[in-house]
Amino acid sequence: MLRHSIFRSVVVLASAAGCGALLLAQSPQGLDPAMMLKPPADSWPTYHGDYTGRRHSKLSQITPDNVHQLTVAWTFQTGSGAGIKATPILVNGVMYITMPDNMWAIDARTGRQIWRYTYPPNQAFHIGHRGAAIYKDTVFLTTPDAHLVALDVKDGKLKWDVMIADAKKGFWSTNAPLLIRDHLIVGVSGDFDNLPGTLKSIDPETGKTQWIFYSTPPPGTPDSISGGATGGQMWMTGTYDPDLNLLYVGTGNPTPVLNGAARPGDNKWVCSILAINPDTGKLAWGFQASPHDTHDWDAAEVPVLVDGPFAGAQHKMLMQASRNGYFFVLDRTNGKNLLTKPFAAVNWAKGIDEKGSPIPDPAMEPARDGRLVSPNEGGGTNYRSPSFDPRTGLFIVSAQDAYGIYFFKPEHGSYGWAGADYGVYAKGMLRAIDYQTGKTRWEHEIGGEGSAGVLTTETGLTFSGDAANSVFALRTTDGATLWHSTIGRVGNGPITYELDGRQYMVVAGGGVLYAWTLPEKIVPPSAPK
Amino acid sequence: MGGETGPDLTRSTLVAEDVRGDKIIPVVRNGRADKGMPPQNLPDADLEAIVAFIHDAKAKADSNEGARRTVDVADLQTGNAQLGQQYFNGAGGCTKCHSATGDLAGLANRLQGLQLFQRMLYPGGRGRGGAPPATPTATVRLPSGETITGKVAYRDEFNIAITDASGYYRSWPTSKVKVTIDNPLDAHIAQLAKYTNDDLHNVLAYLQTLK
Numbered sequence: 001m002l003r004h005s006i007f008r009s010v011v012v013l014a015s016a017a018g019c020g021a022l023l024l025a026q027s028p029q030g031l032d033p034a035m036m037l038k039p040p041a042d043s044w045p046t047y048h049g050d051y052t053g054r055r056h057s058k059l060s061q062i063t064p065d066n067v068h069q070l071t072v073a074w075t076f077q078t079g080s081g082a083g084i085k086a087t088p089i090l091v092n093g094v095m096y097i098t099m100p101d102n103m104w105a106i107d108a109r110t111g112r113q114i115w116r117y118t119y120p121p122n123q124a125f126h127i128g129h130r131g132a133a134i135y136k137d138t139v140f141l142t143t144p145d146a147h148l149v150a151l152d153v154k155d156g157k158l159k160w161d162v163m164i165a166d167a168k169k170g171f172w173s174t175n176a177p178l179l180i181r182d183h184l185i186v187g188v189s190g191d192f193d194n195l196p197g198t199l200k201s202i203d204p205e206t207g208k209t210q211w212i213f214y215s216t217p218p219p220g221t222p223d224s225i226s227g228g229a230t231g232g233q234m235w236m237t238g239t240y241d242p243d244l245n246l247l248y249v250g251t252g253n254p255t256p257v258l259n260g261a262a263r264p265g266d267n268k269w270v271c272s273i274l275a276i277n278p279d280t281g282k283l284a285w286g287f288q289a290s291p292h293d294t295h296d297w298d299a300a301e302v303p304v305l306v307d308g309p310f311a312g313a314q315h316k317m318l319m320q321a322s323r324n325g326y327f328f329v330l331d332r333t334n335g336k337n338l339l340t341k342p343f344a345a346v347n348w349a350k351g352i353d354e355k356g357s358p359i360p361d362p363a364m365e366p367a368r369d370g371r372l373v374s375p376n377e378g379g380g381t382n383y384r385s386p387s388f389d390p391r392t393g394l395f396i397v398s399a400q401d402a403y404g405i406y407f408f409k410p411e412h413g414s415y416g417w418a419g420a421d422y423g424v425y426a427k428g429m430l431r432a433i434d435y436q437t438g439k440t441r442w443e444h445e446i447g448g449e450g451s452a453g454v455l456t457t458e459t460g461l462t463f464s465g466d467a468a469n470s471v472f473a474l475r476t477t478d479g480a481t482l483w484h485s486t487i488g489r490v491g492n493g494p495i496t497y498e499l500d501g502r503q504y505m506v507v508a509g510g511g512v513l514y515a516w517t518l519p520e521k522i523v524p525p526s527a528p529k
Numbered sequence: 530m531g532g533e534t535g536p537d538l539t540r541s542t543l544v545a546e547d548v549r550g551d552k553i554i555p556v557v558r559n560g561r562a563d564k565g566m567p568p569q570n571l572p573d574a575d576l577e578a579i580v581a582f583i584h585d586a587k588a589k590a591d592s593n594e595g596a597r598r599t600v601d602v603a604d605l606q607t608g609n610a611q612l613g614q615q616y617f618n619g620a621g622g623c624t625k626c627h628s629a630t631g632d633l634a635g636l637a638n639r640l641q642g643l644q645l646f647q648r649m650l651y652p653g654g655r656g657r658g659g660a661p662p663a664t665p666t667a668t669v670r671l672p673s674g675e676t677i678t679g680k681v682a683y684r685d686e687f688n689i690a691i692t693d694a695s696g697y698y699r700s701w702p703t704s705k706v707k708v709t710i711d712n713p714l715d716a717h718i719a720q721l722a723k724y725t726n727d728d729l730h731n732v733l734a735y736l737q738t739l740k
Contacts, residue, residue, distance in 0.1 A: 192595035369607040416595015468685030
């Protein structure tokens with residue numbers, strides 16, 4: 001009887017919701033692009049949560065005093081043995097999580113699957129996936145064979161499918177696209193072939209290409225400034241300043257990867273932080289994090305946007321902990337360097353040039369008999385998203401002190417990898433960098449190579465994960481551990497949101513999503529007499 | 530790209546040495562707890578399929594023009610063995626733990642080329658083709674004051690586990706005990722920041738004479 005009455009009331013509510021949707025002539029699940037400028041507390045509408053890339057939340061229910069009470073509200077099993085690397089997005093109570101070839105829409109209150117979309121089988125590179133993007137009633141998935149598919153938020157049905165880049169030439173995509181008004185910015189990857197660095201703006205309504213930006217010139221382009229380098233793929237999700245109307249994106253390593261002799265000079269614009277006009281695709285400015293890279297250290301890491309004081313004056317800044325082991329602070333209006341300091345073990349630079357770029361030491365280029373170089377190929381950090389905490393001025397990043405041996409000989413040629421390299425040793429540390437000095441204020445050991453992103457909250461909490469399968473909360477001021485749970489390999493960035501008055505923190509352990517919240521305060525009905 | 534999480538199996542020494550799963554299958558079955566890889570309880574047919582897939586991927590990678598390349602033993606012959614011996618006995622501090630006539634006697638017969646180079650820099654991997662890697666020892670002081678010493682079986686921020694003298698696995702939360710770790714590999718880690726490029730190749734040349 002009881003079950004029956006609940007079922008009936010659900011039916012009534014569902015009808016009412018359907019009616020409302022008709023009256024409003026708008027799906028309750030869609031996203032108005034204007035919302036991206038100030039995402040409400042019950043959402044995480046884009047890869048980084050908002051346009052700044054700070055991954056810092058104002059939510060204040062979970063605090064240093066009560067974080068030890070966190071309890072599992074729900075879990076969601078993808079059923080995949082591969083780990084989740086994506087950050088989920090959340091709009092109107094529905095969460096979208098991705099893995100290569102797959103997207104799931106799940107109820108953010110319960111973890112119940114609403115629908116699942118699976119892309120047709122393909123032989124492309126399945127290295128990982130970063131996440132989804134949403135525009136009105138459409139949610140987007142990039143695919144291993146470098147397509148972009150548009151799905152209906154209501155049922156996951158395919159609306160359209162366009163090719164972003166040619167997988168037969170060696171492109172693939174793991175990218176979580178970035179929505180800027182009516183531009184969907186989509187990046188690709190490709191390191192085993194000499195391919196031009198390609199970023200596309202796609203019309204989210206139709207799938208039509210609006211513009212293409214090349215970080216390295218496509219074949220046949222005269223007057224190349226790349227010195228013959230290809231590559232520089234923009235495979236990570238960028239950030240955006242609506243006031244300056246500039247999209248910021250990091251570019252990947254050059255190809256040929258380890259053969260520097262084949263591409264003399266700085267190789268612009270690989271391993272760089274670029275500012276691009278999102279309406280035209282034109283470059284506004286560029287800053288090169290690694291001139292003439294020969295170690296696979298792309299600067300694709302998140303360009304985090306912060307407004308605040310630097311050396312006594314107010315600045316619109318951009319901060320990046322780059323894969324080459326250096327932390328950069330730039331003036332994001334013009335790309336001028338404010339600070340360059342190492343945040344991890346480095347031995348490859350002779351100094352810093354007048355523009356703030358490290359000067360590569362030719363003695364550390366890959367050689368026939370091997371060079372012992374720090375960091376290793378994985379870098380001082382990698383795709384793992386950092387977080388900026390405005391209250392402490394700390395930039396918190398999953399770092400590693402690492403060594404690798406790098407080889408190149410002319411017989412390796414000048415196509416694709418064009419060399420060999422091997423990791424020797426790595427030690428993972430969560431490091432909290434004071435952005436005004438570049439000095440590490442505290443560090444927290446996380447074991448071997450880290451894999452987790454970072455989230456900070458206004459109450460002074462830092463959430464991340466270690467290499468030993470634990471998610472943890474640290475006190476942001478000093479890195480002391482306040483809570484942990486061993487849930488499996490934490491391979492993505494934690495997110496937080498508030499629904500029905502409860503703050504949730506969602507993170508992946510292996511192929512499972514875990515939603516954490518404070519215990520529910522349930523007042524039981526009075527016991528029958 | 531690359532270096533994101535797991536190792537590239539198409540370049541793995543273990544995969545290169547594998548014959549129809551004799552090396553791969555034990556790793557898949559037992560996992561590698563220290564590297565976060567869980568054991569997989571899979572039927573034989575699935576294990577064979579995994580082995581075939583890995584070898585197939587390796588064959589494809591090896592034939593791909595743009596794929597990662599390899600290192601030959603001949604590439605690594607640039608050092609001076611005599612200077613390497615001096616470094617080994619002197620500035621390198623190698624003799625604190627090693628002896629050319631003891632643990633390293635005949636080393637060059639067991640390991641060559643890149644493998645020897647990698648093991649020289651950091652012998653933290655599995656003990657393929659040579660002596661097993663040194664495992665850290667932990668001394669655990671219990672609240673009662675009792676101390677137990679054993680090889681570290683597992684260690685993270687929150688837990689410590691050892692294999693005790695009788696071969697039993699024992700674990701404790703790190704918050705309840707006092708742990709002292711003696712890691713013989715610490716010297717190798719510290720040396721990574723100290724080597725000059727010449728030191729590296731000289732020591733390698735010297736080790737190649739230990740036959």
